[in-house]
Amino acid sequence: MRNYLAGLLMLVALSATAQEYKPFKVNVSIGYAKPFNAGVSGGFLAAIEPKYGLSDRFDLGLRLELASVARGVQQNGSTTTGDVGTYVSYLVTGTYLFGTGGVRPFIGAGAGVYTIGAAGTVVISSNGQANQNITLVSDTKFGGMIRAGIKAGHFVAAVEYNAVPTSKNNSSSLEVTSENAYLGIKVGVDIGGGRR
Numbered sequence: 001m002r003n004y005l006a007g008l009l010m011l012v013a014l015s016a017t018a019q020e021y022k023p024f025k026v027n028v029s030i031g032y033a034k035p036f037n038a039g040v041s042g043g044f045l046a047a048i049e050p051k052y053g054l055s056d057r058f059d060l061g062l063r064l065e066l067a068s069v070a071r072g073v074q075q076n077g078s079t080t081t082g083d084v085g086t087y088v089s090y091l092v093t094g095t096y097l098f099g100t101g102g103v104r105p106f107i108g109a110g111a112g113v114y115t116i117g118a119a120g121t122v123v124i125s126s127n128g129q130a131n132q133n134i135t136l137v138s139d140t141k142f143g144g145m146i147r148a149g150i151k152a153g154h155f156v157a158a159v160e161y162n163a164v165p166t167s168k169n170n171s172s173s174l175e176v177t178s179e180n181a182y183l184g185i186k187v188g189v190d191i192g193g194g195r196r
Contacts, residue, residue, distance in 0.1 A: 023053040029188025037072025061093040085117035160184040
């Protein structure tokens with residue numbers, strides 16, 4: 001009985017030591033989204049990401065992000081810009097924090113679904129042939145994200161590469177593609193979490 005009680009007390013003590021942090025937090029961020037299409041301008045992004053700390057170093061999360069950017073269309077090596085569309089992503093994320101001080105670098109990754117909003121109609125001209133109107137329709141793709149950043153207290157700054165597969169337009173005799181990958185540069189705060 002004594003061994004059982006001593007083991008239980010040791011387990012409680014270790015558990016208390018491991019729980020020096022508050023496991024639940026919500027990150028709220030804003031920033032700049034830059035598509036990887038040449039000649040296409042960037043736009044605004046906003047994200048919310050509830051996270052649960054499995055330890056003081058590793059968080060699991062669910063990121064919801066809206067990125068409002070112009071869509072670019074490539075045909076025969078030239079890029080045409082469509083209207084601004086919204087990319088909405090729903091990703092399961094994992095983040096690893098280094099160190100134990102007040103300023104901690106981190107890396108992370110995520111995977112999930114990206115919904116690419118419609119972005120109007122663009123006019124494609126091809127080697128003196130008649131112009132063709134290409135409608136950029138909505139698309140849904142499975143993609144991934146990698147991130148790196150720094151956390152200082154509750155303040156967070158990060159750079160995220162969102163790897164989203166290219167969309168292809170099959171409604172035309174032309175080979176027309178639209179790259180969907182974009183870079184997100186963001187700043188935000190963690191609400192909750194932290195050390196006790």
